[in-house]
Amino acid sequence: MPNDSEILHALFRAALDAALPDGKFEGRLPAIPKGRTIVLGAGKASARMASAFEEAWTRHGGTCEGLVVTRYGHTTPTRFVEVVEAAHPVPDEAGLDAARRILTLAREAGPDDLVVCLISGGASALLSLPAEGISLADKQTINRALLKSGAPIGEMNLVRKSLSAIKGGRLAASVRGAQLVTYLISDVPGDNPSSIGSGPTIPEAVDPEVALSILRNYSIDVADSVVAAIRANALENSAAGGVVHMLATPKMALDAAAVKAREFGLQPLILGDAIEGEAREVARVMAGIAHSVVQHGDPIKAPCVLLSGGETTVTVRGKGRGGRNAEFLLALALKGEERVSAIACDTDGIDGSEDNAGAWFDAKLLDDARVRGINLASYLVNNDAYTAFAQLDCLVITGPTLTNVNDFRCILIRP
Structure with missing residues (x-):
């Protein structure tokens, strides 16, 4: 013994082997579109997910392009999808730039295109695009305070959505007429898709007053301008954002x-x-x-x-x-x-x-x-x-x- x-x-x-995305796209692939297949993603597993998707997609005759952002040191070789690295758990300028580029690619997708989103834990910090009226420095300060507060991940992600121009379904809203398919690796208790990476493609109507109450509960002070920006950033549409597949869970x-x-x-x-x-x-x-x-x-x-x-x-x-x-x-x-x-x-x-x-x-x-x-x-x-x-x-x-x-x-x- x-x-x-x-x-x-x-x-x-x-446990780790069971959580890898390799081989898990088979049987979950959409039809090859008339137009482009644009792969977007964020998270600690996003590079490995991109590599696994490429392998499955090309085996079925598809081509793809796109961009994913992962944590520094968490990259893996890909053939068609660009991989960039950024900071986690506190966001940096590299994550900000990647988020802008990902949002631009999503907005470029037309009705004949397919947008594939690959989201895993860590996307909340890596996909950092502050809402109007909120600076990257504001997000960094709040994120550091949340990490030290003892707040559960669900509450942290709710606050992160309220600060973001891309999370909480805002990436899905930018896709417009293209087909959208999201693949997830869950790092959250309960496997709620809207909580994984703060749900960039899962629209959710979040009450800004709830986010502000969380900050107050943990004695995290924010400027009046940030409070106003959170209140102005509410997303009203809570409809589902395309097809969602769960690749791996705890x-x-x-x-x-x-x-x-x-x-x-x-x-x-x-x-x-x-x-x-x-x-x-x-x-x-x-x-x-x-x-x-x-x-x-x-x-x-x-x-x-x-x-x-x-x-x-x-x-x-x-x-x-x-x-x-x-x-x-x-x-x-x-x-x-x-x-x-x-x-x-x-x-x-x-x-x-x-x-x-x-x-x-x-x-x-x-x-x-x-x-x-x-x-x-x-x-x-x-x-x-x-x-x-x-x-x-x-x-x-x-x-x-x-x-x-x-x-x-x-x-x-x-x-």
């Missing part, structure tokens, strides 16, 4: 990990693919479930794995380095449950703003930390889980995975 580390990493890899990744677990003789229990909340609080709940398994064999008997996805948040109070998955894992490890090991990673390969996807630990972690004089509790207080796991050689570093279906958590419990 492989050791705990080997099993945990194998299950994470199975549940698909968890299902693949469950299949892999059975190959190791482990019974999988999927606790949910849409779990949200403060990372430490989610860890406390997961630790309670693991304790019940160890002590009572309930809700499942060991050997087993507890699998979950979704997106936790961290309210940053310390000055350390870390991401939500490393913070979750450190809080879980500190519970000190026997016969328990775990891994927690962001499926895009970047946990927060560091170079790791996440971290892992086994039952020896607390003893190893004591021997080395590492006070793990103090690292948690300072939001410094990255440093703690780095000292213990327990970081998971994958580099960009070219997909993004949010967090992957696996707790392995031995008999």
Whole structure:
């Protein structure tokens, strides 16, 4: 039997493989149009999606052109669709320029053309085109404040839509008479298409007062001019924006990990693919479930794995380095449950703003930390889980995975 580390990493890899777009366009392609096929997209997986679409489209006799924007370092070679890189999670000028170009291409599409949109997590920051009356600096300031606030992703994306000239269905509105097909890789709890990348092609009537109330709730001050711009940017049309296909979701990744677990003789229990909340609080709940398994064999008997996805948040109070998955894992490890090991990673390969996807630990972690004089509790207080796991050689570093279906958590419990 492989050791705990080997099993945990194998299950994470199975989840990642299931989340890639390769081969998922077959059976979901529209008819080849009389005119052009214009491919537009944004997100951490958009370059890999463009490459996979090109392969499927050309196999069926189609030609294409277009532009997608992805995070720095997340590109992959394409033949016909241009790939540009921009900043994430705080937008920059490169994302602004890409968004302008994408909007122009959409507006150029005629009634004989097909517009294909490839959207994945990260598009909210990468496709940054502020509404009239809002500057890029305004968006950057608000985005940084939201990221530190502990606000759930749904609330952050609602605010982002209210600040944008391209998200919240505004890209779809610019297409006009052309056929529009959107392909999505979900990184949001619940897989709501309007929430993925803030829904550039999914029109949604958002009440600007709700966006403003979110900013007030998290004590994020904005200028009166920004308040006026948000109120003036309301999108009234909430009709669907063309055909939508979901290529990959968090549940698909968890299902693949469950299949892999059975190959190791482990019974999988999927606790949910849409779990949200403060990372430490989610860890406390997961630790309670693991304790019940160890002590009572309930809700499942060991050997087993507890699998979950979704997106936790961290309210940053310390000055350390870390991401939500490393913070979750450190809080879980500190519970000190026997016969328990775990891994927690962001499926895009970047946990927060560091170079790791996440971290892992086994039952020896607390003893190893004591021997080395590492006070793990103090690292948690300072939001410094990255440093703690780095000292213990327990970081998971994958580099960009070219997909993004949010967090992957696996707790392995031995008999």
